[in-house]
Amino acid sequence: MQFFKTISFVEGESKTLTISFNDKEEDLYSSLSDLSSNDIRNLIGVNSLKELSELAYTEHRTLSQQAKYLASDAIKRKKILPAEVTFKAGKNDPFQRWYPYIEGYSPSFVKTLIETNNISDTLVYEPFAGTGTTVFAADSMGLDTVYSEINPLLRSLISAKIEVQSLPIEKRKCLAIDFLRAYENVMSSLGPVDSNLMKAYRNVFGKSKYFDDAVLKNILQLSYRIKEQEDALVRSLLNIAVCAILVPVSFLKKQGDLRFKTSKERETEVKYISDVLPVKVSEIYEDILNFDYRLSASHKCISPNAKAIGGADISDIGAVITSPPYLNGTNYIRNTKLELWFLGRLKTDADLRILRDEILTSGINDVKSSYREAYSICESSPLLNSVITELKENAYDKRIPLMAVCYFSEMMLVFSGLASKLKNGARILIDLGDSIFCDIHIPTDKILIELLETLGYNLESNQVLRTRRSRNGSVLSQFLITLKYIKV
Numbered sequence: 001m002q003f004f005k006t007i008s009f010v011e012g013e014s015k016t017l018t019i020s021f022n023d024k025e026e027d028l029y030s031s032l033s034d035l036s037s038n039d040i041r042n043l044i045g046v047n048s049l050k051e052l053s054e055l056a057y058t059e060h061r062t063l064s065q066q067a068k069y070l071a072s073d074a075i076k077r078k079k080i081l082p083a084e085v086t087f088k089a090g091k092n093d094p095f096q097r098w099y100p101y102i103e104g105y106s107p108s109f110v111k112t113l114i115e116t117n118n119i120s121d122t123l124v125y126e127p128f129a130g131t132g133t134t135v136f137a138a139d140s141m142g143l144d145t146v147y148s149e150i151n152p153l154l155r156s157l158i159s160a161k162i163e164v165q166s167l168p169i170e171k172r173k174c175l176a177i178d179f180l181r182a183y184e185n186v187m188s189s190l191g192p193v194d195s196n197l198m199k200a201y202r203n204v205f206g207k208s209k210y211f212d213d214a215v216l217k218n219i220l221q222l223s224y225r226i227k228e229q230e231d232a233l234v235r236s237l238l239n240i241a242v243c244a245i246l247v248p249v250s251f252l253k254k255q256g257d258l259r260f261k262t263s264k265e266r267e268t269e270v271k272y273i274s275d276v277l278p279v280k281v282s283e284i285y286e287d288i289l290n291f292d293y294r295l296s297a298s299h300k301c302i303s304p305n306a307k308a309i310g311g312a313d314i315s316d317i318g319a320v321i322t323s324p325p326y327l328n329g330t331n332y333i334r335n336t337k338l339e340l341w342f343l344g345r346l347k348t349d350a351d352l353r354i355l356r357d358e359i360l361t362s363g364i365n366d367v368k369s370s371y372r373e374a375y376s377i378c379e380s381s382p383l384l385n386s387v388i389t390e391l392k393e394n395a396y397d398k399r400i401p402l403m404a405v406c407y408f409s410e411m412m413l414v415f416s417g418l419a420s421k422l423k424n425g426a427r428i429l430i431d432l433g434d435s436i437f438c439d440i441h442i443p444t445d446k447i448l449i450e451l452l453e454t455l456g457y458n459l460e461s462n463q464v465l466r467t468r469r470s471r472n473g474s475v476l477s478q479f480l481i482t483l484k485y486i487k488v
Contacts, residue, residue, distance in 0.1 A: 148303050191225075
């Protein structure tokens, strides 16, 4: 059996190279299959087809052989692959596949960080837990965790995963059967609609139309029947299944931020509930039934909001592994508004604003007016001061410099509150990307390092994990910042 991967090169005009892999090279193909052309070019250290041709000629290989040789050699030397620092590497893993969360990273990435940084016999904290990737990867390495996650949807997802994976295997098998029976019962007797959920839809979304009328009615019927289920965990699992398919059956699409599908996309991409919900239910059922791993460590949400970690009843944290929201304009709460509505977390239009006020500022619409006096933070970072000065002079929207101030002020709030909870010498590992607004580069990694060093966090390394292109064509990078906390 053969596998194929095409790499694009840009040299005046685009050129491509299609590489073939035989059965013995399947592992190499698997490592490269989810990587973009840019990721592969960075991995092999070759940017042009001409350069690859010259290397192949010198070393008496074909182009395909040379590319595979360089990739294989790079993988042996490089412990972290570009795909691992995105959601792609783990998107089909058991439990990971329950809910699509493109903002996350992969379990293999977290395990590599734990191994390479010799993190053992200590408590790990994840301030921005997402779907729980750090929590479950740490468990597989025998590490207890505590975590924070402001999004109620993601908190409920983590809680359900923990509860399921904590069950003995026999009880898990019973749960799988109960879950499947409950789903079949729900689908066999759809009738009344959830009138409270319909009322919330009108209150939160007004005249916006996110679903076909028949689809919306079906969703309201599902909600009504799910609420009738007696077992709380079964209810939670059914809700997760429905939440996972809400965007595919809607007129919306997650592509960076949530947006309306184009007319062409609506013709081809809007799914029927009857097509996608059974698939999702089947995935959850199979994972509960067949994934025989049982959690061995302890995991607890100690504070939903990482900005309140200073008041949490916890101490002796020995490591922090996290990927905070990037300062990139992504609307992390708005992107899950359909799911939050379905779960009953959004009942009025004010509820969305309340949640967005609680999250870490990362977009213009998250800016808090209370931070207008927070520009004093620039005194602690010459880099930030320079960036804010440029943004004030060039930004098309006066909220943009304030957005950056909010972001770094709130990151300082998290890490200053965290300091009293850390062991001396605690390791801090942060996956973070830089940003660009109004053609002004914001070196988010370097600014954060400057600020954290004022709190006793000492920089050990700042490694480029992968590069990407911004909308204006500028090269942006994803970094792994490694720090050690030293008590003063």
